[in-house]
Amino acid sequence: MLKLILQRLGLAVFTLFTVCVLVFGVTEALPGDVCTAFLGRDAQGTRLENCRQQRNLDQPALQRFADWGTGVLQGDLGTSLKRDKSINDLVATRMRNTAVLGFGAAMIGIPLAIILGVMAALRRDKPADMMISGTSIFAMTIPEFVTATVLIFIFSIQLQWFPAVTTVRHNAPIADLIPNIILPMITLALVMMAHILRMIRSAMIDVMASDFVQMARLKGVPYWHIVFLHALPSAMLPAINIIALTIAWLLGGVVIIEQVFNYPGIGTLMIRAIYDRDLPLVQAIALILAAVYVLCNLLADLSSLALNPRLRTAR
Amino acid sequence: MTAITATHSVPVTKTESRWAQAWKNMRRSPSGMIGLSILCLHLVVAVLAPWIAPYDWTLQNGYIMFQGPDTEYWFGTDNMGRDLFSRTLMGGREAIMVTLLGTLLAIVWGGLAGMTLGFVGGKVDEWLMRIVDALLAIPWLLFLLLIIALTGQQSWTLILTLGFFYGVAVIRVVRGATLEYVPRDFVVAAKTRGESRFTIVTKELLPNVLDALLVEAAMRWAWMLLAFSSLSFLGFGVVPPTPDWGLMIADTRGMISIAPWAVLFPAMALSTLIISINLTADAFAKAIGLDRAKAPV
Numbered sequence: 001m002l003k004l005i006l007q008r009l010g011l012a013v014f015t016l017f018t019v020c021v022l023v024f025g026v027t028e029a030l031p032g033d034v035c036t037a038f039l040g041r042d043a044q045g046t047r048l049e050n051c052r053q054q055r056n057l058d059q060p061a062l063q064r065f066a067d068w069g070t071g072v073l074q075g076d077l078g079t080s081l082k083r084d085k086s087i088n089d090l091v092a093t094r095m096r097n098t099a100v101l102g103f104g105a106a107m108i109g110i111p112l113a114i115i116l117g118v119m120a121a122l123r124r125d126k127p128a129d130m131m132i133s134g135t136s137i138f139a140m141t142i143p144e145f146v147t148a149t150v151l152i153f154i155f156s157i158q159l160q161w162f163p164a165v166t167t168v169r170h171n172a173p174i175a176d177l178i179p180n181i182i183l184p185m186i187t188l189a190l191v192m193m194a195h196i197l198r199m200i201r202s203a204m205i206d207v208m209a210s211d212f213v214q215m216a217r218l219k220g221v222p223y224w225h226i227v228f229l230h231a232l233p234s235a236m237l238p239a240i241n242i243i244a245l246t247i248a249w250l251l252g253g254v255v256i257i258e259q260v261f262n263y264p265g266i267g268t269l270m271i272r273a274i275y276d277r278d279l280p281l282v283q284a285i286a287l288i289l290a291a292v293y294v295l296c297n298l299l300a301d302l303s304s305l306a307l308n309p310r311l312r313t314a315r
Numbered sequence: 316m317t318a319i320t321a322t323h324s325v326p327v328t329k330t331e332s333r334w335a336q337a338w339k340n341m342r343r344s345p346s347g348m349i350g351l352s353i354l355c356l357h358l359v360v361a362v363l364a365p366w367i368a369p370y371d372w373t374l375q376n377g378y379i380m381f382q383g384p385d386t387e388y389w390f391g392t393d394n395m396g397r398d399l400f401s402r403t404l405m406g407g408r409e410a411i412m413v414t415l416l417g418t419l420l421a422i423v424w425g426g427l428a429g430m431t432l433g434f435v436g437g438k439v440d441e442w443l444m445r446i447v448d449a450l451l452a453i454p455w456l457l458f459l460l461l462i463i464a465l466t467g468q469q470s471w472t473l474i475l476t477l478g479f480f481y482g483v484a485v486i487r488v489v490r491g492a493t494l495e496y497v498p499r500d501f502v503v504a505a506k507t508r509g510e511s512r513f514t515i516v517t518k519e520l521l522p523n524v525l526d527a528l529l530v531e532a533a534m535r536w537a538w539m540l541l542a543f544s545s546l547s548f549l550g551f552g553v554v555p556p557t558p559d560w561g562l563m564i565a566d567t568r569g570m571i572s573i574a575p576w577a578v579l580f581p582a583m584a585l586s587t588l589i590i591s592i593n594l595t596a597d598a599f600a601k602a603i604g605l606d607r608a609k610a611p612v
Contacts, residue, residue: 011445026461037465041474134492141589143541145548145561149568157572252456256545260568270457271549274464282464286457293454 004305012298019290023283024065024117034279036080077284079271080273087284092268093171095288098254098265100174101184102247109189110196110243117200118232124205139194144253148187148260155183170264191253194248199242203235212233236309244300251289260268333603337526338604344542347358347598353591357584361411369403373556381574391582393567402558403580407588409553413473415541420478421539422532425485430524432486432491434502444490455542456583463551473552475543481535484526492527493520526603533596535588544585560585584610 017044027034035051059067061208071078079086118133139147166180207213208231216226255267262268266285341347360367372390375395384391390399421455432440460475466472495518496502546552547561555562560581567577 011448014445015449018446019453022436022450022453023461026458027465034349051485078533083609116397137593138586138590141537141541141593142586143548143561143589145545145564147576148573153566153575251454252545255456255460256549259549270460272462274551277464279464282461286461287592289457291454 002045005022005302008224008301008305010038010296012294015294016291019287021065023286023290024068027283028061037279038275072287076117077287078280080281081276081278082287083278083281087281090269090281091284091288094266094269096174097170097177097263097292098258098267099266100177101181101188101258101263102254104185104249105188105192106247108185109192110187112269113193113196114195114200114236114239117197117232118204118235120197120201121204121235122227123206127203132197137193139190140198144191144256145260147190147245148184148257151183151187152260164305165262166264167262168264170269175305180261184257184263187257187260188250188254192250195246196239196243198278199239200235203212203238204231207231215303233307237304240300241297244296247293247296251293317611320457336526337602338597340426340597342596343467344601347604348593348601349592350598353587354595357407357588357591363409364404364408368404370398370401371407372397372401372558374398381570381577382396383574386577391574391576393563393574394570397484399563399577399580402563403584406558406563406581408561409470410411410540410543410585411588413568413594414543416474416475417477417481417539417543418532418536420474421480421482421485422528424478425482426489426521426524426528427516428482428519429486429489430493430510433490434497434512434516434520436466436497440490440533447483447486450480451487455480455586456545459542459546460549460551463546465565468551468554473543473546477539481539485531485535488531489524489528493577496523502594525606530600530603530605532601533592536594537592540589540592550563 007174016036029066030035033086034053035048039047039051068078075088077091079085080087080090116132116136120129139164150162155161162183163180164183166177168180199271209246213231216230217223221230254265255270258265258267259271266288268283275287375393375397378596379388379392380394382388382392388398388400390403392397393402398467441571462472462476502515502519505519510518512537543552544559544561547559548565550562550565553559553562563581564578564585567574571578
């Protein structure tokens with residue numbers, strides 16, 4: 001058991017290290033460097049020299065990687081090129097906003113996905129299932145920015161219930177985000193739901209056909225008792241990993257949804273950093289989001305270890 | 316007297332090829348056939364667009380900005396007075412070309428790497444799969460954006476990066492499919508005959524994992540289109556004035572209250588393409604007996 005936990009932890013650390021190497025390595029391997037990308041056409045003469053000196057670009061790559069890495073380990077993400085400020089300060093409040101958005105969406109999306117997934121599985125190939133599964137395929141395949149635009153059209157322009165764009169500053173208190181956050185949260189929850197629902201549905205169908213459910217039925221256990229106390233917990237096991245994968249996959253989606261609604265989160269900051277060619281900031285945000293992903297996966301792995309005794313004895 | 320017929324009619328049982336069988340199964344799936352028809356329509360339009368388009372898709376006309384759909388401009392006009400019908404017809408070309416090439420790259424490199432890893436096995440396989448898992452743990456959009464920030468937005472950069480990252484996911488699937496065949500007799504026999512690794516992978520393993528690979532290709536293509544149009548929407552995909560659905564939506568969505576059609580038509584085009592690929596892939600997977608519902612993303 002302990003060995004397994006250590007193994008998962010080791011894998012997470014290894015993944016994070018690979019991400020660091022990639023984030024840094026890509027910048028090194030591709031033509032140009034942080035300074036030429038930032039300065040663009042002005043990248044010549046003394047300006048380029050100064051910038052390179054300031055960024056220690058005259059040092060060997062390994063040395064810089066070690067410096068950057070130790071900085072990251074100590075929680076120092078470096079300084080932004082464009083804004084000349086510490087990245088930590090830039091990122092902190094926006095991280096908070098994105099976390100609120102993601103957490104809210106998960107709170108709406110995951111329970112709904114489980115309920116609808118179970119319903120679809122129990123009514124397999126009947127109209128209810130067709131509707132739920134059909135809608136989820138739409139929500140999954142239509143790009144987030146289209147879904148978001150449609151929701152804006154319906155709820156902000158036709159019905160005028162919620163604002164279409166966020167005008168709140170990134171460091172406003174959370175309460176101020178309330179009317180603005182609703183539409184992005186719904187969009188995110190919708191996409192999240194579609195993925196998880198499909199997984200729960202197919203897992204539930206399998207479990208409901210299994211011997212132990214058959215046995216319980218024959219013994220006369222009440223139907224809803226079987227569904228929620230016997231079948232659902234086993235169907236949830238494979239779903240946990242998918243939920244983690246989905247959350248991670250959504251980190252990409254968050255960037256787009258935030259951009260559509262102009263939500264002051266880490267995604268909009270990243271897009272702006274790319275427009276500005278502010279590579280240190282882009283690298284830092286990529287690293288943060290990858291770390292969130294790795295953390296989600298680790299949590300999923302550990303919780304499925306805790307929930308599934310079979311996994312613990314293997315190997 | 317009856318003529319002696321030496322040959323009584325031997326029923327020639329012509330065994331249908333697997334593909335014919337798959338096609339027969341697929342024809343029975345209504346959603347698959349709808350998907351396939353829409354997909355074919357999209358491909359034909361993409362190829363013929365420059366000849367079908369009634370107007371020049373880059374021609375701007377300040378007098379007819381945001382004109383509603385009518386008999387002259389079927390889909391209306393956009394924020395620069397360009398004909399939206401022509402632009403919607405043209406808008407998928409770049410996306411389809413880039414993502415098709417990207418998918419091809421992903422399938423070739425992911426497929427070869429996956430089969431080789433599955434075949435070689437052992438420590439090499441174990442360690443390389445760790446790296447594959449680590450690579451899969453990276454949100455794709457972030458890396459694309461990082462690379463675009465460095466190199467600028469060129470089609471070949473997008474093709475290479477999309478192909479590389481999506482290929483990593485292919486490795487996993489193909490390796491899994493390969494592992495099933497490696498211990499089989501025909502592979503062992505080929506090994507004993509002293510065939511080279513390359514021959515075994517391409518002649519013995521490839522035909523067996525081909526269906527999994529094809530389904531995978533279709534799925535990757537749909538995801539890649541989603542990724543590409545998202546990039547275009549953010550302004551990092553297609554360079555204007557080349558029409559592209561994602562970019563068209565980004566350009567006109569601010570005026571959605573006065574000109575909803577300018578968003579509607581490109582959004583419809585993009586969504587129908589992606590959905591049709593998914594429907595086709597689903598039906599094909601079912602037709603050849605692969606269960607795709609259980610495959611993670």
